[in-house]
Amino acid sequence: ETGVTQSPTHLIKTRGQQVTLRCSSQSGHNTVSWYQQALGQGPQFIFQYYREEENGRGNFPPRFSGLQFPNYSSELNVNALELDDSALYLCASSPGFGGIKAGELFFGEGSRLTVL
Amino acid sequence: GNSVTQMEGPVTLSEEAFLTINCTYTATGYPSLFWYVQYPGEGLQLLLKATKADDKGSNKGFEATYRKETTSFHLEKGSVQVSDSAVYFCALSDGGGGNKLTFGTGTQLKVEL
Numbered sequence: 001e002t003g004v005t006q007s008p009t010h011l012i013k014t015r016g017q018q019v020t021l022r023c024s025s026q027s028g029h030n031t032v033s034w035y036q037q038a039l040g041q042g043p044q045f046i047f048q049y050y051r052e053e054e055n056g057r058g059n060f061p062p063r064f065s066g067l068q069f070p071n072y073s074s075e076l077n078v079n080a081l082e083l084d085d086s087a088l089y090l091c092a093s094s095p096g097f098g099g100i101k102a103g104e105l106f107f108g109e110g111s112r113l114t115v116l
Numbered sequence: 117g118n119s120v121t122q123m124e125g126p127v128t129l130s131e132e133a134f135l136t137i138n139c140t141y142t143a144t145g146y147p148s149l150f151w152y153v154q155y156p157g158e159g160l161q162l163l164l165k166a167t168k169a170d171d172k173g174s175n176k177g178f179e180a181t182y183r184k185e186t187t188s189f190h191l192e193k194g195s196v197q198v199s200d201s202a203v204y205f206c207a208l209s210d211g212g213g214g215n216k217l218t219f220g221t222g223t224q225l226k227v228e229l
Contacts, residue, residue, distance in 0.1 A: 004159070033215045042120070042205055042219030043160070056216050090160065094215050100167075103148050103209040103217055107159040 002027055004108035006091050012114045013081050021076040021111045023091030031097050032074040033105060034066060035090040043090055049074055050097040078113075086115045118143045122206050122220035129196055129227050137191040137223045139180075139206035147208040149173075149182050149189040150217065154203045163191075163204070196227045 005024045013019050025032050031050045035043035045058035049068035063079040072093070078085055089112075092105035123138040141149065151163040151173070164173035169184035178193045189206060206220040 031215060035219075040221070042207070042221045043217075045216045045218070048215055058216065092160075092215070097215070103150055103165065103207075103215055104162055105160075105215055105217070107152075107161070109157075109159045 004091055004093050004106050006089075006108035006111050008111055009109070010112045010114075012116060014116050015081055015083060017081050017115075018077065018079045019081060019113060021078075021089050021091075021113070023074045023076070023093075023108060025072045025074065025091075025093035026106050029093035029095050029106065030072050031094045032068055032072065033092045033094070034074070034076045035092065036060075037088040037090055037110070039087070046076070048097075055097065081115045083115050086113060088112050118147065118208060118210060118218040120206050120208055120218055120220035122204075122223050125203075125222070125224035127223060127225050129225070131198055131227055131229055132195045133227075135191070135193040135196045135200075135225070137204055137206075137225070139189045139191065139220060141187050141189065141206070141208050143187075143208055143210075143218075145210075147210065149180070150207040150209070151178070151180055151189070151191050152205045152207060152219075154205070154222075156202070160205065196225070198227045198229060201225055201227045 033048040034046040037043040047057040052068045088110040092107045119142045148167045150165045153163045164175040166173040166182035207217045
């Protein structure tokens with residue numbers, strides 16, 4: 001069983017640029033969530049995708065956007081990068097939306113973004 | 117809004133010592149509570165969960181009890197091992213289903229021989 005994989009693992013961008021991060025969910029999982037983890041902090045919820053639609057969003061501006069594809073993989077896009085966007089971006093998949101397994105997430109190792 | 121407060125680390129213990137990592141929360145409704153663990157070089161993993169008051173979650177010798185009266189979910193283990201060295205995150209769900217979790221800032225545990 002393949003776990004959650006993310007790419008790239010590390011990247012450096014400059015302020016104002018755009019970035020796309022990718023995530024392959026664990027086999028059989030149809031729900032993907034994205035989290036931002038700043039250094040020394042806990043992960044913060046960005047948004048969640050279920051059946052290719054955004055279903056729940058945290059306190060992040062619209063320049064954070066995403067997609068989910070028919071194979072349940074997902075992308076996180078961030079436009080007009082700011083210095084404060086430097087963080088570890090975590091993707092998590094789960095076998096469903098809500099229900100008894102709600103909150104039981106399988107995380108990837110993350111993509112570390114540095115904005116200069 | 118929802119929030120989670122964890123004791124600050126790092127926590128350094130000798131092998132076979134008793135572990136407690138404190139976690140308190142603020143939430144509306146009836147959240148589920150979680151402990152996630154991040155071992156060095158690995159992604160976050162679910163350690164245990166509890167979905168209602170007085171429930172006890174347990175896994176790998178770790179336990180935590182959902183205390184609604186004190187809004188707490190402290191993590192305990194009777195005898196830690198070097199392999200337990202990791203960062204531990206307390207988290208809660210928003211109670212509305214879905215997978216939006218609110219995490220604490222994490223507590224680093226170091227276990228020494």
